[in-house]
Amino acid sequence: MRNIDIFDTTLRDGEQSAGVNLNTIEKVELAKQLERLGANIIEAGFPAASKGDFEAVKKIGETVKNSSVTGLARANLKDIDAVWGSLKGTAEPRLHVFLATSPIHMTYKLKMTPDEVIEKAVETVKYAKKFFPVVQWSAEDASRTDKAFLVKIMNEVIKAGADVINLPDTVGYSTPQEYGELFRYVKENVYGVENIKLSAHCHDDLGMATANSLAAIENGADQVEGTINGIGERAGNAALEEIAVALHIREDFYKAKTRLKLDETKKTSNLVSKLTGMKVPANKAVVGENAFAHESGIHQDGVLKEKTTYEIITPELIGVSTNRLVLGKHSGRHAFNNKAIELGFELSDQKLKEAFQTFKDLADKKKEVVDEDIFSILTNKQTEIKAVDEAYKLQSLQVQYGMNNIPTATISVTMEDGEVTHIASTGSGSVEAIYNTIEKMLPSQSKLLDYKIHSVGGGRDALAEVYVRIDYNGNVSNGRGTAQDVLEASARAYLNAVNRLSADKLEKQKAEASL
Numbered sequence: 416m417r418n419i420d421i422f423d424t425t426l427r428d429g430e431q432s433a434g435v436n437l438n439t440i441e442k443v444e445l446a447k448q449l450e451r452l453g454a455n456i457i458e459a460g461f462p463a464a465s466k467g468d469f470e471a472v473k474k475i476g477e478t479v480k481n482s483s484v485t486g487l488a489r490a491n492l493k494d495i496d497a498v499w500g501s502l503k504g505t506a507e508p509r510l511h512v513f514l515a516t517s518p519i520h521m522t523y524k525l526k527m528t529p530d531e532v533i534e535k536a537v538e539t540v541k542y543a544k545k546f547f548p549v550v551q552w553s554a555e556d557a558s559r560t561d562k563a564f565l566v567k568i569m570n571e572v573i574k575a576g577a578d579v580i581n582l583p584d585t586v587g588y589s590t591p592q593e594y595g596e597l598f599r600y601v602k603e604n605v606y607g608v609e610n611i612k613l614s615a616h617c618h619d620d621l622g623m624a625t626a627n628s629l630a631a632i633e634n635g636a637d638q639v640e641g642t643i644n645g646i647g648e649r650a651g652n653a654a655l656e657e658i659a660v661a662l663h664i665r666e667d668f669y670k671a672k673t674r675l676k677l678d679e680t681k682k683t684s685n686l687v688s689k690l691t692g693m694k695v696p697a698n699k700a701v702v703g704e705n706a707f708a709h710e711s712g713i714h715q716d717g718v719l720k721e722k723t724t725y726e727i728i729t730p731e732l733i734g735v736s737t738n739r740l741v742l743g744k745h746s747g748r749h750a751f752n753n754k755a756i757e758l759g760f761e762l763s764d765q766k767l768k769e770a771f772q773t774f775k776d777l778a779d780k781k782k783e784v785v786d787e788d789i790f791s792i793l794t795n796k797q798t799e800i801k802a803v804d805e806a807y808k809l810q811s812l813q814v815q816y817g818m819n820n821i822p823t824a825t826i827s828v829t830m831e832d833g834e835v836t837h838i839a840s841t842g843s844g845s846v847e848a849i850y851n852t853i854e855k856m857l858p859s860q861s862k863l864l865d866y867k868i869h870s871v872g873g874g875r876d877a878l879a880e881v882y883v884r885i886d887y888n889g890n891v892s893n894g895r896g897t898a899q900d901v902l903e904a905s906a907r908a909y910l911n912a913v914n915r916l917s918a919d920k921l922e923k924q925k926a927e928a929s930l
């Protein structure tokens with residue numbers, strides 16, 4: 416049985432998904448969950464991209480102990496220094512440096528000759544090896560690279576000291592047969608390939624990312640890269656949960672396993688979905704809501720007689736609890752704390768106390784509080800902006816709506832200077848009236864770019880979760896708001912987006928002051 420390393424890039428390639436923007440607290444919480452899931456390697460970000468990315472990679476490197484943390488660098492010394500600056504002192508600092516090798520990328524993007532590309536790759540890997548015990552080099556757009564050139568550059572990069580070589584299908588162009596063949600080819604032709612690990616990194620533009628990753632494993636890849644729920648640039652990356660469960664269920668065929676704790680899969684997927692606002696489609700393999708639902712009479716009859724007739728994956732395998740013990744207003748702190756532990760949360764006593772109060776308030780209004788509600792309460796508590804760093808606090812909200820009237824919102828907010836502002840405004844709908852009012856209150860220009868609403872769990876009294884993206888004073892920010900009322904959730908999401916910008920500013924100031 417071969418061991419396959421899981422390289423998770425949810426926080427780097429995944430965060431490159433359009434409209435996704437996690438802050439440091441959220442990234443750290445997600446990294447902790449990826450560690451619990453058992454990812455061998457966590458790509459925490461791209462430190463040279465921004466101060467925020469640098470800080471997040473640093474914090475994740477300091478927090479995570481059982482996974483190797485890596486950061487991405489372009490093939491230049493400054494980027495490599497940035498990764499080293501953020502990861503030096505961690506248990507196993509790892510560098511991921513990449514350079515494009517396909518004719519299209521070398522000619523039009525890099526404007527470099529093949530020989531110059533080899534020279535740059537060798538120079539950067541040699542430089543990185545002075546600092547990092549593990550250096551991964553990626554041949555960007557490897558699947559559209561001339562094979563003879565790929566072999567030539569791999570020979571040189573291995574001589575320069577690379578420990579892992581990744582061959583990405585950057586634009587999701589390859590077919591499983593071609594991608595598998597690429598791995599077989601380099602295995603047979605690259606000098607010293609037996610001393611390094613080969614890694615697969617697939618994108619899902621043609622819907623083949625999982626199949627391509629598995630084909631690479633069949634043909635010699637010992638590491639696969641991907642994201643939870645398959646989030647990522649354009650159509651996304653290979654979904655790690657699909658690859659890991661496929662290897663597990665078809666162990667007879669692949670004869671390979673990962674070290675992932677598969678019963679942490681669903682929780683990880685829920686967390687990614689909640690923090691990014693990217694809802695998992697109901698029919699998504701492994702983690703979709705309908706993945707275990709049997710709708711047709713013939714299937715239901717079969718499953719009742721013998722589960723394996725139509726069920727190849729059990730809900731328990733991925734950590735879906737069939738014991739849906741609901742809590743209600745009579746549930747005490749003990750039952751709530753037990754539920755938090757069962758759901759895998761580790762909160763401080765103070766945060767747990769505050770979360771319990773939120774639960775009690777909800778239980779007064781909602782008949783049954785289900786796991787999804789508690790997951791939402793605890794995640795919000797775990798990732799909230801510190802009250803002292805919140806620039807704007809919602810104090811009250813009143814909306815008047817009538818089919819034949821103009822919707823009007825009246826809102827009170829405690830402003831940055833501690834003063835309470837009280838304003839009313841109209842809009843063509845209730846949400847617009849709220850947002851017009853908030854925008855009037857704010858000292859800088861603000862504009863709504865995107866608005867999404869999901870219900871948590873189910874039922875007519877379900878919690879509403881609103882996600883917004885705004886442009887505030889020229890900066891784009893995402894916000895999340897949860898409440899039983901959709902209008903309150905909407906107001907909270909908008910203020911959260913503004914508060915995140917001020918909290919980021921404060922973080923930056925603190926980081927600069929500590930330098």
Ligand code: KIV
Nearest residue numbers: 513553555556583585
């Ligand atoms: O898709 C890709 O080629 C990448 C590289 C940076 C590895 O994400």
Ligand code: ZN
Nearest residue numbers: 428583585616
């Ligand atoms: Zn990628």
